[in-house]
Amino acid sequence: MGVRTWIEGWPVYRQLTGTDPLGRGAAAKSARSETLTARTETADSVARSVCPYCAVGCGQRVYVKNGRVTQIEGDPDSPISRGRLCPKGAASKSLVTGDLRQQKVRYRRTYATEWEDLNLDTAMDMIADRVLAARDETWEDVDDAGRPLHRTMGIASLGGATLDNEENYLIKKLFTAMGALQIENQARI
Incomplete structure (x- = not known):
C-alpha cells in the first residue's frame, strides 16, 4: 500500500478535497462501513414501549429478531422524547438481556451463608x-x-x-x- 493510497483513504483527506467539507456523508464512509447494516434493519418486528427508568415516559422502539431483543432506541414519534433517550434509557437493553440478570428466585435463609433457588410459587407464598x-x-x-x-x-x-x-x-x-x-x-x- 503506497503513501498516496493511504492518504486518499484517510477520511480527513477525503473531507478536505471532496464534495463533503463537513464530513457528514461520503467523506466519513470507509470501505468497511459501506458493507455494514444496522441491527434495526434485520429485525423481525418492532414494538413500541416506554422507558422504564423514570417518570418522564420517553418513547422507545424495541427491535426483536428470532424472539430476542436486538436493539432498543428512542422513538422519534414520541411527543415526549422525540427519539432521544438519556444514557440510562439508551442502555435499557441490558435490563432485558444482561448476562447478570437473575432468571430464577434466589433466597438466603436467616444466618445462612449461601443462596438457594426457590420455585416461584413457594417464594410468593412466603x-x-x-x-x-x-x-x-x-x-x-x-x-x-x-x-x-x-x-x-x-x-x-x-x-x-x-x-x-x-x-x-x-x-x-x-x-x-x-x-x-x-x-x-x-x-x-
Missing part, C-alpha cells in the same frame, strides 16, 4: 405469609380516643422507577387496601 403476619401484628383499628384508624404501620412500600405508571398505580391500590400508610416512589423522592 411473601404473602410474611405480609399478612406483619399486618395482623401491627393492625390499629382505633386510636386512644376511639376514632377509627383501620391501618397498619408495620408495612411500607417504596416503589421503583423501573415500574411503569400502571404497575405503580396497582401497587398503590394494593398497599392502601391492606391499610398501609407509608407508600412512596423513587421517582417522586
Whole structure:
C-alpha cells in the first residue's frame, strides 16, 4: 500500500478535497462501513414501549429478531422524547438481556451463608405469609380516643422507577387496601 493510497483513504483527506467539507456523508464512509447494516434493519418486528427508568415516559422502539431483543432506541414519534433517550434509557437493553440478570428466585435463609433457588410459587407464598403476619401484628383499628384508624404501620412500600405508571398505580391500590400508610416512589423522592 503506497503513501498516496493511504492518504486518499484517510477520511480527513477525503473531507478536505471532496464534495463533503463537513464530513457528514461520503467523506466519513470507509470501505468497511459501506458493507455494514444496522441491527434495526434485520429485525423481525418492532414494538413500541416506554422507558422504564423514570417518570418522564420517553418513547422507545424495541427491535426483536428470532424472539430476542436486538436493539432498543428512542422513538422519534414520541411527543415526549422525540427519539432521544438519556444514557440510562439508551442502555435499557441490558435490563432485558444482561448476562447478570437473575432468571430464577434466589433466597438466603436467616444466618445462612449461601443462596438457594426457590420455585416461584413457594417464594410468593412466603411473601404473602410474611405480609399478612406483619399486618395482623401491627393492625390499629382505633386510636386512644376511639376514632377509627383501620391501618397498619408495620408495612411500607417504596416503589421503583423501573415500574411503569400502571404497575405503580396497582401497587398503590394494593398497599392502601391492606391499610398501609407509608407508600412512596423513587421517582417522586
